[in-house]
Amino acid sequence: MISDKKHVQQLAALLLKRGITDIVISPGSRNAPMINTFTGIPGFCCRNIVDERSAAYFAIGMALAKQKPVVLVCSSGTAALNYTPAVAEAFYQNIPLIVLTADRPDYWIDQAESQCIRQENIYQNFTKKEISLPIGESEKECWYAARQINECLNLAVAGRPAPVHINIPLEEPLHKLVQMDLPEVKEIELTETKNILEENELARLEGTINQSQKILILAGQQNSNPDMESILVMLVARTGAVVLHEHLSNLSDPQFCASIDLVMAGIRDGNIESYKPDLLISFGGQFVSKALKQFLRKNKPAQHWHLGPSGEHFDTYQSLSKVVKMEAVDFFETLSGRIQRNDKSYLQLWKGKEAKVNQVRDEFVESIDFSDLKAFRLIGQKIPVNTVIHLGNSSPVRYALIHNRVENAMYFSNRGTGGIDGCLSTAVGFSSESDKINTIILGDLSFFYDSNALWNKYIGSDLRIIVINNGGGNIFGMIKGPSDSPAFAEHFLAENTLKAEVLAKAFGLDYFKAQNEAELLNALDEFYSPEQKKVALLEVFTDAETNVRLFRELFRKVKG
Ligand SMILES: Cc1ncc(C[n+]2csc(CCOP(=O)(O)OP(=O)(O)O)c2C)c(N)n1
Numbered sequence: 245m246i247s248d249k250k251h252v253q254q255l256a257a258l259l260l261k262r263g264i265t266d267i268v269i270s271p272g273s274r275n276a277p278m279i280n281t282f283t284g285i286p287g288f289c290c291r292n293i294v295d296e297r298s299a300a301y302f303a304i305g306m307a308l309a310k311q312k313p314v315v316l317v318c319s320s321g322t323a324a325l326n327y328t329p330a331v332a333e334a335f336y337q338n339i340p341l342i343v344l345t346a347d348r349p350d351y352w353i354d355q356a357e358s359q360c361i362r363q364e365n366i367y368q369n370f371t372k373k374e375i376s377l378p379i380g381e382s383e384k385e386c387w388y389a390a391r392q393i394n395e396c397l398n399l400a401v402a403g404r405p406a407p408v409h410i411n412i413p414l415e416e417p418l419h420k421l422v423q424m425d426l427p428e429v430k431e432i433e434l435t436e437t438k439n440i441l442e443e444n445e446l447a448r449l450e451g452t453i454n455q456s457q458k459i460l461i462l463a464g465q466q467n468s469n470p471d472m473e474s475i476l477v478m479l480v481a482r483t484g485a486v487v488l489h490e491h492l493s494n495l496s497d498p499q500f501c502a503s504i505d506l507v508m509a510g511i512r513d514g515n516i517e518s519y520k521p522d523l524l525i526s527f528g529g530q531f532v533s534k535a536l537k538q539f540l541r542k543n544k545p546a547q548h549w550h551l552g553p554s555g556e557h558f559d560t561y562q563s564l565s566k567v568v569k570m571e572a573v574d575f576f577e578t579l580s581g582r583i584q585r586n587d588k589s590y591l592q593l594w595k596g597k598e599a600k601v602n603q604v605r606d607e608f609v610e611s612i613d614f615s616d617l618k619a620f621r622l623i624g625q626k627i628p629v630n631t632v633i634h635l636g637n638s639s640p641v642r643y644a645l646i647h648n649r650v651e652n653a654m655y656f657s658n659r660g661t662g663g664i665d666g667c668l669s670t671a672v673g674f675s676s677e678s679d680k681i682n683t684i685i686l687g688d689l690s691f692f693y694d695s696n697a698l699w700n701k702y703i704g705s706d707l708r709i710i711v712i713n714n715g716g717g718n719i720f721g722m723i724k725g726p727s728d729s730p731a732f733a734e735h736f737l738a739e740n741t742l743k744a745e746v747l748a749k750a751f752g753l754d755y756f757k758a759q760n761e762a763e764l765l766n767a768l769d770e771f772y773s774p775e776q777k778k779v780a781l782l783e784v785f786t787d788a789e790t791n792v793r794l795f796r797e798l799f800r801k802v803k804g
Pocket residue numbers: 637638639640662663664665686687688689690691714716717718719720
């Protein structure tokens with residue numbers, strides 16, 4: 245049985261044709277036609293999550309794990325608004341969410357009707373396209389709606405993927421069901437084309453590369469991409485270019501250069517010029533490292549090329565001189581066969597510095613008291629290889645990047661907007677679709693903020709949650725401005741004395757805790773033991789002041 249609403253039937257038919265079958269529903273009455281239709285057709289896989297904010301972040305996690313669009317369905321009013329944070333995150337992380345919101349007919353808007361708000365274009369800054377379907381079901385209106393739905397579904401995945409919003413005003417009765425198959429609906433295909441470089445432009449680019457002594461390639465956040473990895477390895481060998489990456493770039497070849505924050509700290513003022521690139525080439529999403537941005541804004545390269553399929557003008561370093569509207573992997577593939585330089589001195593300079601700062605780091609971390617810095621080292625050593633690691637925003641992502649990558653791990657983090665409000669929900673959504681161990685490491689405020697992430701039935705037994713409980717927003721103690729403010733404790737740190745234990749029990753999770761190195765090592769052994777068959781939460785208690793002191797001391801040591 246499916247709903248009798250023709251536009252909802254068309255929408256379901258078009259989703260099914262495209263193989264978009266994962267639906268995350270939040271309960272309501274106005275969205276009954278969608279609920280009844282998606283659950284009434286065997287091809288769809290429906291999940292239910294009450295909290296729309298969490299549901300939408302969960303959908304991001306699913307979409308990342310499955311590398312395909314995920315559909316959200318909610319009722320009208322603030323239900324729809326609660327999707328907004330995740331829609332913004334998805335927009336900046338290029339994740340195709342198909343957002344379906346139920347609505348009242350427009351003649352009831354602003355008429356003292358219940359659960360009614362102005363719902364058209366509510367995500368206008370964070371979607372590729374937003375439409376409201378017609379209420380009427382005449383032949384012409386069905387044709388019009390189907391065309392609009394086709395366009396939305398195509399745009400969600402074309403070029404740089406992004407969310408789309410389909411608002412669905414619905415007339416009562418809402419629950420009428422009919423016994424029928426989905427209607428035949430015309431599918432409008434979008435054929436994507438590859439951009440290619442013309443020979444004269446290719447020759448120009450090749451000339452610049454061959455003349456550049458110091459080439460710096462910035463690999464921003466991206467999913468793991470073995471083709472990219474091997475083409476960059478070849479490029480480094482042929483040109484001596486330096487590839488800078490963070491764990492979230494999901495590259496791992498030892499010829500590339502990581503530990504960016506430490507390397508930046510380790511560059512002496514008198515020697516800065518030798519690190520300054522002639523040619524900067526960037527691709528992918530954002531970098532976490534603020535020091536890198538500061539370094540490049542101060543030491544501008546003569547040229548900066550940004551590569552991307554939608555021609556985005558990312559002038560992050562205020563020196564953008566060329567936008568290449570092309571997939572980065574295609575760009576490097578086209579060029580790599582044509583260039584050959586044998587000067588490796590720039591690469592050796594960066595790799596030498598990286599080795600030095602890593603050594604200082606390792607000796608320092610070995611010697612220090614229990615703290616966030618130490619805990620991240622121990623956790624990194626105990627996380628099994630070949631797993632998935634989700635990093636919470638705030639200091640967890642920064643601590644993780646200070647240490648080496650876990651071997652063969654895939655790294656994710658909500659770095660589109662850097663919010664602390666959905667890190668756990670995203671990891672829960674990802675792990676529900678992953679057959680690997682998934683570890684999320686996040687701060688105490690981030691955990692309590694998003695604890696509704698645990699309020700659903702889809703938490704995989706392979707999920708491991710590590711809460712670093714340092715008594716508040718410890719990051720604000722690490723940054724100069726907030727830590728000097730008289731309002732620091734109450735309004736920046738937001739001192740937190742809550743413990744995760746009671747929540748873990750309420751949601752039926754196994755609970756572990758650690759307050760020192762020995763306890764942490766023991767707990768991690770159990771946490772990751774094959775005997776641990778159930779989702780588990782490990783709460784690590786550290787002292788905020790010790791954390792700040794050691795974090796600053798590490799950077800002082802690296803600076804020499
Ligand atoms: C939704 C949202 N609100 C506020 C912020 C600002 N913010 C950044 S970090 C942070 C503190 C996070 O504390 P916690 O999760 O305990 O991590 P810690 O700093 O202790 O590592 C806050 C409030 C944010 N990033 N996102």
